[in-house]
Every structure is written in structure tokens, then in C-alpha cells.
Amino acid sequence: xxxxxxxxxxxxxxxxxxxxxxxxxxxxxxxxxxxxxxxxxxxxxxxxxxxxxxxxxxxxxxxxxxxxxxxxxxxxxxxxxxxxxxxxxxxxxxxxxxxxxxxxxxxxxxxxxxxxxxxxxxxxxxxxxxxxxxxxxxxxxxxxxxxxxxxxxxxxxxxxxxxxxxxxxxxxxxxxxxxxxxxxxxxxxxxxxxxxxxxxxxxxxxxxxxxxxxxxxxxxxxxxxxxxxxxxxxxxxxxxxxxxxxxxxxxxxxxxxxxxxxxxxxxxxxxxxxxxxxxxxxxxxxxxxxxxxxxxxxxxxxxxxxxxxxxxxxxxxxxxxxxxxxxxxxxxxxxxxxxxxxxxxxxxxxxxxxxxxxxxxxxxxxxxxxxxxxxxxxxxxxxxxxxxxxxxxxxxxxxxxxxxxxxxxxxxxxxxxxxxxxxxxxxxxxxxxxxxxxxxxxx
Amino acid sequence: xxxxxxxxxxxxxxxxxxxxxxxxxxxxxxxxxxxxxxxxxxxxxxxxxxxxxxxxxxxxxxxxxxxxxxxxxxxxxxxxxxxxxxxxxxxxxxxxxxxxxxxxxxxxxxxxxxxxxxxxxxxxxxxxxxxxxxxxxxxxxxxxxxxxxxxxxxxxxxxxxxxxxxxxxxxxxxxxxxxxxxxxxxxxxxxxxxxxxxxxxxxxxxxxxxxxxxxxxxxxxxxxxxxxxxxxxxxxxxxxxxxxxxxxxxxxxxxxxxxxxxxxxxxxxxxxxxxxxxxxxxxxxxxxxxxxxxxxxxxxxxxxxxxxxxxxxxxxxxxxxxxxxxxxxxxxxxxxxxxxxxxxxxxxxxxx
Numbered sequence: 001x002x003x004x005x006x007x008x009x010x011x012x013x014x015x016x017x018x019x020x021x022x023x024x025x026x027x028x029x030x031x032x033x034x035x036x037x038x039x040x041x042x043x044x045x046x047x048x049x050x051x052x053x054x055x056x057x058x059x060x061x062x063x064x065x066x067x068x069x070x071x072x073x074x075x076x077x078x079x080x081x082x083x084x085x086x087x088x089x090x091x092x093x094x095x096x097x098x099x100x101x102x103x104x105x106x107x108x109x110x111x112x113x114x115x116x117x118x119x120x121x122x123x124x125x126x127x128x129x130x131x132x133x134x135x136x137x138x139x140x141x142x143x144x145x146x147x148x149x150x151x152x153x154x155x156x157x158x159x160x161x162x163x164x165x166x167x168x169x170x171x172x173x174x175x176x177x178x179x180x181x182x183x184x185x186x187x188x189x190x191x192x193x194x195x196x197x198x199x200x201x202x203x204x205x206x207x208x209x210x211x212x213x214x215x216x217x218x219x220x221x222x223x224x225x226x227x228x229x230x231x232x233x234x235x236x237x238x239x240x241x242x243x244x245x246x247x248x249x250x251x252x253x254x255x256x257x258x259x260x261x262x263x264x265x266x267x268x269x270x271x272x273x274x275x276x277x278x279x280x281x282x283x284x285x286x287x288x289x290x291x292x293x294x295x296x297x298x299x300x301x302x303x304x305x306x307x308x309x310x311x312x313x314x315x316x317x318x319x320x321x322x323x324x325x326x327x328x329x330x331x332x333x334x335x336x337x338x339x340x341x342x343x344x345x346x347x348x349x350x351x352x353x354x355x356x357x358x359x360x361x362x363x364x365x366x367x368x369x370x371x372x373x374x375x376x377x378x379x380x381x382x383x384x385x386x387x388x389x390x391x392x393x394x395x396x397x398x399x400x401x402x403x404x405x406x407x408x409x410x411x412x413x414x415x416x417x418x419x420x421x422x423x424x425x426x427x428x429x430x431x432x433x434x435x436x437x438x439x440x441x442x443x
Numbered sequence: 444x445x446x447x448x449x450x451x452x453x454x455x456x457x458x459x460x461x462x463x464x465x466x467x468x469x470x471x472x473x474x475x476x477x478x479x480x481x482x483x484x485x486x487x488x489x490x491x492x493x494x495x496x497x498x499x500x501x502x503x504x505x506x507x508x509x510x511x512x513x514x515x516x517x518x519x520x521x522x523x524x525x526x527x528x529x530x531x532x533x534x535x536x537x538x539x540x541x542x543x544x545x546x547x548x549x550x551x552x553x554x555x556x557x558x559x560x561x562x563x564x565x566x567x568x569x570x571x572x573x574x575x576x577x578x579x580x581x582x583x584x585x586x587x588x589x590x591x592x593x594x595x596x597x598x599x600x601x602x603x604x605x606x607x608x609x610x611x612x613x614x615x616x617x618x619x620x621x622x623x624x625x626x627x628x629x630x631x632x633x634x635x636x637x638x639x640x641x642x643x644x645x646x647x648x649x650x651x652x653x654x655x656x657x658x659x660x661x662x663x664x665x666x667x668x669x670x671x672x673x674x675x676x677x678x679x680x681x682x683x684x685x686x687x688x689x690x691x692x693x694x695x696x697x698x699x700x701x702x703x704x705x706x707x708x709x710x711x712x713x714x715x716x717x718x719x720x721x722x723x724x725x726x727x728x729x730x731x732x733x734x735x736x737x738x739x740x741x742x743x744x745x746x747x748x749x750x751x752x753x754x755x756x757x758x759x760x761x762x763x764x765x766x767x768x769x770x771x772x773x774x775x776x777x778x779x780x781x782x783x784x785x786x787x788x789x790x791x792x793x794x795x
Contacts, residue, residue, distance in 0.1 A: 368557070371560070421461075
């Protein structure tokens with residue numbers, strides 16, 4: 001019973017988007033924190049290897065760590081200063097990672113002096129991919145997967161369409177919206193690089209129809225580029241999920257456990273491509289990103305161009321914080337993770353810092369499943385969260401995976417959001433997946 | 444209250460809909476039907492609905508108490524069961540029997556399964572089926588609507604005592620008889636006496652029947668309220684009514700002289716109340732999209748078959764109970780195709 005609208009998808013949920021507090025505010029810069037902390041493992045893959053020693057002076061933009069392998073990226077100094085120490089630091093995942101602590105010099109300029117412009121038009125796809133790795137750019141939409149790896153296709157695979165993901169379907173977040181609005185040319189430059197590196201024919205920018213100004217800005221910028229189109233997609237959560245967007249724009253389904261390249265597509269976030277389009281011609285590295293700081297507990301919500309490594313505490317001091325803060329979320333409210341410490345530094349994959357107050361996050365009584373099917377009608381993957389939840393309660397994890405496709409769940413949170421019984425379904429599913437992984441590893 | 448530590452991961456926001464708000468709104472939607480029942484059948488209906496509701500709530504409280512659980516009265520679901528049970532019994536039904544029915548509904552029908560969310564059958568219908576088997580005479584004791592002294596005196600059977608033979612209703616009905624209204628329901632008249640009832644009283648409600656099943660139009664409106672508030676699955680009543688219409692329509696076309704018009708079938712008996720408030724009970728209905736359609740269709744079909752081919756005049760109750768029983772099975776065979784999975788992949792994986 002799916003009624004597919006143009007570019008739309010069946011199921012999903014309409015979540016109030018809470019974007020109006022920040023979507024009209026231009027991107028502003030945040031001052032340097034007293035100490036910037038650069039974890040060597042802030043992307044998916046092999047950690048980077050430090051190439052500076054304690055006490056060394058670094059210049060803003062200079063490489064301070066080299067990639068630890070192909071699925072890895074270098075790090076660059078976000079500020080001119082001195083390497084204070086190389087030690088463990090807490091990360092947003094809740095664990096610790098070795099990190100480079102840099103103390104910026106007082107009055108250090110935000111001008112980037114490192115790097116030299118270069119011509120990128122003559123570069124071959126392989127040279128482009130190597131250059132993308134050099135920039136240290138990873139998926140800025142949250143996944144933090146090294147971008148150059150997505151551009152390097154395995155033997156025999158072919159990609160015809162580059163999908164540029166400008167949906168930003170998470171409530172509160174408007175960082176991508178502002179990037180599209182203020183840097184449409186960089187986004188499109190990045191898209192052209194991706195098209196060339198992948199040997200694709202065209203690029204489609206998918207933007208939710210609640211960002212009409214961004215669509216207009218991109219369309220204007222793309223008018224002169226023949227193989228880039230801008231498509232408007234209905235604003236509905238989780239429209240920005242890779243599998244959902246590809247289906248909406250191309251009508252192709254990514255097979256279970258497969259990748260977009262299996263069906264000839266590659267998906268990049270708009271902010272990721274904006275950075276590539278900006279950094280590649282200037283031969284510079286990724287040292288800052290736009291972050292939405294918002295939520296009911298923030299005094300000055302907005303989109304802040306923030307140096308990587310800025311501790312949450314500093315960012316929140318700058319934006320102003322309410323007294324009754326209940327939790328700080330890294331990312332959006334649907335899929336983001338609660339920060340375990342305010343000493344966690346801002347990393348490449350953090351799209352937003354969300355401050356929720358006690359009132360906004362009141363505790364709700366958990367009832368038994370009343371089989372109302374709200375979750376079944378919400379799941380964008382057409383799973384049966386109701387049944388999966390009941391099986392999880394009975395610890396029948398293998399059955400969940402074998403008969404009910406547990407591993408196709410990408411934890412978008414739609415089921416938990418709509419559940420009138422307040423059952424923490426996604427939490428159950430995460431635990432169940434972990435149980436299955438651990439059991440398989442033990443066997 | 445014991446201290447509760449809540450550890451939660453994403454999502455960090457939640458839709459305002461909750462079990463309590465849904466159940467409370469179903470109660471709101473039932474209140475006009477209850478009010479109209481009292482207008483039609485008077486003090487007896489009021490006493491009946493009050494008795495079933497209070498008895499259901501007491502039973503739920505009792506079961507929570509003896510099992511050492513926090514009282515679940517706050518989720519409002521037991522109020523729905525209580526009101527519905529009152530609405531599906533004849534208005535003059537003896538109150539002590541109604542109280543026994545309420546105990547059966549909430550005790551064996553719901554709490555012994557584990558409470559809200561775990562019952563297989565609709566609790567109110569479990570009680571109705573029990574009462575029909577246990578008190579076959581009393582459950583047939585229908586009285587006419589709009590009886591003359593309905594607010595000042597009760598039906599004689601209302602205060603009947605256990606184990607004492609109740610007074611026959613015929614005398615009371617004869618005394619308070621309103622023009623053209625008899626104590627038999629339109630379905631009974633149609634089936635056993637071949638007397639046809641006009642459509643208008645069926646739609647508006649002034650006719651004999653269970654206390655709350657008669658105002659078909661009002662029930663439709665109340666159900667529509669829940670549907671617009673997205674608190675009821677519209678697919679179930681649509682499927683059920685369409686299938687009942689189609690099935691009875693087929694019979695009617697085959698032999699219009701023997702079988703009643705399909706519209707009569709839709710607006711008589713407990714069809715509307717069943718479609719709107721009984722079949723839509725989320726707990727005992729399927730969750731899959733296809734399953735919901737099958738479930739509704741099944742109820743409509745069985746209802747009409749019982750009415751036209753069975754020994755009973757009315758079939759909604761047994762149709763819903765039967766569909767409740769197969770609802771888990773329907774769910775099992777109608778699992779949706781997951782995104783990215785090949786069709787039939789589940790079966791293949793299961794056999795290898």
C-alpha cells in the first residue's frame with residue numbers, strides 16, 4: 001500500500017523540525033578555545049599517525065598527522081600554536097582516543113596561511129582521489145567515513161550518478177542548509193570533482209522542500225552546469241538517509257548489506273562536497289566545519305564555523321547555556337548520541353550540538369506494546385519493529401536477524417519516536433545487533 | 444515509588460502521542476454513544492454502563508494488587524472495556540450478571556494474559572461470549588427504545604437477583620410499548636419473523652438492540668473523530684464494512700426475496716459498533732498493512748455468513764473473536780517486504 005509521491009518514499013514520520021531558530025542566521029565564526037584537542041581516530045577506519053612532537057610549533061592548516069592506511073585521513077592544525085601534549089582524550093563515542101593537544105597562541109589569526117593554490121582541471125581521477133585524501137575530508141553528515149574511499153570504486157563497479165545529499169532531515173540542524181545557501185558554488189565544485197573522480201555521468205542534488213531558498217541558490221549556481229540538477233524532495237524524516245534518498249531520486253533500492261555503488265550511485269553530503277570544492281583548489285586541509293548549536297537550552301543558537309578540536313564546554317560557553325540542561329547531544333535529536341563529557345572535542349563528523357533541557361526531555365512511562373502498528377507504518381525500511389521489539393525482550397536475537405532482517409535497521413529512530421508505549425525500540429535493536437556480533441565473534 | 448534510573452539512547456525527542464492519550468480519546472469518543480444509549484433506554488442503560496465500568500475497573504485494580512504491580516487504571520484501557528461491555532449488552536440486562544461479565548472480561552480476558560497488550564481476544568467480547576453461553580435467556584432480553592417511563596423506572600430484570608427466576612419482560616414491554624417498536628431486534632425480526640425494518644431507525648438508533656449498538660450514524664461520527672486524530676486504524680472498519688457489504692450484496696443479488704438488502708446489514712445489529720470500536724482494538728488486531736486489510740475483510744465476511752447461514756441472528760461478536768484468534772497467524776504470513784531484500788528471500792533463507 002505505498003503511495004509514492006514524486007521523489008518521495010512510503011512510511012517515515014513527520015517530526016516537528018525546530019529549525020526556525022537557526023535557519024535564518026548566517027554562519028558565524030567561533031573564537032579559538034584555549035586548547036584544541038584533535039583525536040587521531042575521529043573517522044571510520046584506521047587512526048591517523050601523529051607527525052608532530054610535543055612542544056613543536058604548528059601553523060594553522062599544517063598537517064599534524066598522516067593517514068594510517070588507505071581507509072584513513074590526515075589531520076591538520078586548526079590554529080597556529082604549540083603542541084602541548086599528545087595524550088588520550090574522550091570522544092563523542094564514549095571511549096578515548098589518542099589526541100594531539102594544541103594551545104593556540106594568544107591572538108592567533110583565523111587566516112589560513114598554509115597551502116598554495118593549484119589547477120585541478122588537468123588532474124586525473126586517481127590524482128583527484130589522492131588529493132581528496134590529502135585534505136582529510138570525511139563524511140561531514142555524521143558518518144565520518146573517509147570520502148576518498150567512496151570515490152575509489154572496486155574493480156568492475158560503475159557509478160553513473162552522484163547523489164548530493166542536502167536533505168538535512170534531522171530536526172534542529174540547519175548547518176547544511178546554511179552551507180547550501182552561502183556556498184552553493186563550492187558545493188557544486190565538489191560535486192563536479194566527485195563526478196570526475198568516479199567517472200559518473202551526472203550529479204543530482206537532493207534538497208528537502210522545507211529549504212526552498214537553498215534550492216533556489218543551488219539552481220541558480222547550477223544553471224550553467226549541464227550535468228548537475230537540483231531536485232526537491234518532500235520534507236519527511238528520514239529522507240536524508242542514504243538508502244531512502246537513492247530510492248526517492250533514482251527509484252533504485254540498495255540491496256541489503258550492499259552499497260550505493262551496487263546500483264550505480266554514490267552519495268555525498270553537501271557540506272562534505274563544499275569542503276572538497278573549497279579545499280582542493282587551494283591545496284589545504286580540513287580544519288574547521290559548520291556546526292549547528294541549538295536546542296531549548298541554548299541562549300544564542302546559530303550555525304558556527306568552529307575549529308576542529310574545540311571542546312564542547314567552550315562552544316557552549318560561547319553560545320550560552322540554560323541552567324537546567326538535561327543532556328547535550330552530538331548530532332540531531334533523532335540519531336545523535338548524548339555526550340558523556342563536556343571535554344569531548346568537536347570532530348569532523350559532528351553536525352550539531354544540541355542542548356536539551358529537563359522539560360524537553362521528560363521521562364515517560366513505558367507500557368507494553370499495544371500493537372498499534374504505528375512503528376510498522378513509520379519504518380522507512382519496512383521492517384516490523386513491533387515484532388522485533390517483542391523478540392528483543394525475549395532475547396531471541398538470532399531469530400530477529402534471520403527472520404525479521406534486524407541488520408537492515410539503520411537506527412533512524414522513527415519507531416521509537418512514534419511508539420505510544422514509549423518502548424525504546426532502537427535501543428533494543430542496537431543491543432540485539434551487538435549481541436549477535438559478539439556471539440558470532442565468540443563462535 | 445521506587446527510584447527509577449532511565450538510561451536512554453537516541454532518539455531524544457518523542458511524539459506527543461501516548462497510550463494514555465489514545466485510550467483517553469477512545470473513552471471521549473464512546474461517551475456520546477453512552478449518552479445516547481441512556482436517552483434511548485433510560486435508567487436501566489445508565490445503571491448497566493455504570494456497573495460494567497466500575498466492575499471492570501475494580502477487577503483490574505484487584506488483579507494489579509494481588510500480582511504486586513503498579514495499578515494500571517491510569518492507562519484508561521479498562522474504562523474502554525467497561526463502557527464497551529455496557530454498550531453491547533441488552534439495556535435491561537441484570538446488573539449482577541453484568542458484574543460477573545465485567546470480572547470475566549478483565550480477569551481471564553485480560554489480566555491473566557498479562558494485562559494491556561498481551562490479551563489475545565477483545566476483553567469485552569470475551570465477556571459477551573461468556574454471558575451468552577451462561578445466561579442465554581437474559582442476553583436475549585431486549586427491550587424497545589424510547590419506552591414511556593424509561594427515566595423513572597428500570598426494566599424489571601435490571602435488579603434481578605442471582606439464582607432467582609426473573610420476571611418475564613413481556614408484561615413490562617406491553618405496558619411501556621411505543622408505537623411499532625417491539626422487544627425483538629431488527630435482525631431477529633428479519634431472520635425469524637421475516638419482518639423488515641426501515642433504514643431510518645437503524646441509522647438513527649431508536650430500535651431494540653444492545654444498549655449502545657443502535658445509533659449507527661452517531662457511532663460512525665465518533666469513530667471518525669478518532670480516525671481524524673490518528674488514534675484509530677481506518678483500514679479495519681473500511682475493510683470490514685466493505686466486505687460485509689459485498690458479501691451480503693452477493694446474497695441479495697442472488698435472491699432479493701430471501702436475503703435482506705446489504706444496507707440493512709451494514710446498519711443493523713452491532714455492525715457499526717463492532718467495526719468502529721471492537722475490531723479496531725489494536726492489541727487483538729494485526730500490525731502489518733496487508734494483515735489489517737485481511738483481518739477486516741475476514742470479520743465482515745464471517746459476520747454476514749453467521750447472520751445469513753448460521754443459527755444466530757447476529758454474528759459480529761463471533762466474527763471478531765474468530766479474527767482475533769487468527770490475527771497472530773495473519774501477522775506471520777503477511778510480513779512486509781523489507782527494503783533491499785529480494786521478494787521471498789525470507790523463505791529461501793529459512794530453508795537453507
